[in-house]
Amino acid sequence: MSHLQGGIAVITGAASGFGLEASRIAARLGMKIVMADVQADALELSSHDVAALGAACGSGAEVLAVRTDVSRAADVDALAAATLQRFGAPHLVFNNAGVGAGGLVWEHSARDWEWVFGVNVMGVAHGVRFFTPLMLAAAEADPAWHGHIVNTASMAGLLNPPNMGLYNASKHAVVALSESLHQDLALVSDQVHAHVLCPYFVPTGITRSERNRPHDLHDAAAKPTRSQLIQQAMIDQAVSKGRVTAAQVAQFVFDACAENRFYIYSHPKALGPVQTRLEDIMTPRNPSDPFQDKPEIGEQLRQALREG
16 A cells, blocks of 8 residues: 555545545545545535545645536546646546446436446546546656556446346446456556456445436436336345445455455455356356345345336
């Protein structure tokens, strides 16, 4: 972690969850922190909190808050320009902003697809597009310089749980993008590294993502479908029981950077279904029942969806 001490960090989705906790860790490390979030009021409060933490621990941390909609290329371009002008090329870029979505895959509107992919996929793509060249240039200018790009995906990016296909698809895209970034960076540099974060059920603000959906991508006349309401309730219940905290996951991110470890998991013991999925693909056989270890949950979901 020594190469991040006193360095520069850019963190999206920084007003809550993993982003806020990562900002707090960065403050303790005396980093110069660029906190970005689409929610301006929450960002203002969070950035003051992180700046106060840096001052209290005497780390010398500095904070720059930039209201950013990561789905918009112009916003991320401006974020990169502000970072470079104020602090220089970042040593850590945490493309963390994301939104959630649940329900049967055919019930999502075109606006749903545009919103979720805009934030979850294009938000990461824009972060990679605008920050990677800055980091490579810094590495070329200084053989001792090292940087890390961390993209937040999900365990849903390694699996395909039912009734959340839109979210799954967006997070699979992030995993593929991140793996490709890892390989591409290895072709051109030994100093800039990629990582992908695949958390499981951790209490963050993502279950209430709708609060930040842009008006032009929101259909006021549309009501949540039965499957969407059921999935929201199930996710709320699962997240509420989560024992791993956002602060712990943020520390996992910094640990992975220190160890140059690509895959970052919040719940390594939850990887069993990933192995099963790979066996399905390699056999090949039809996708396994995701509820084979807990059939009562699968039966509950089927009955709830078929009642209406």
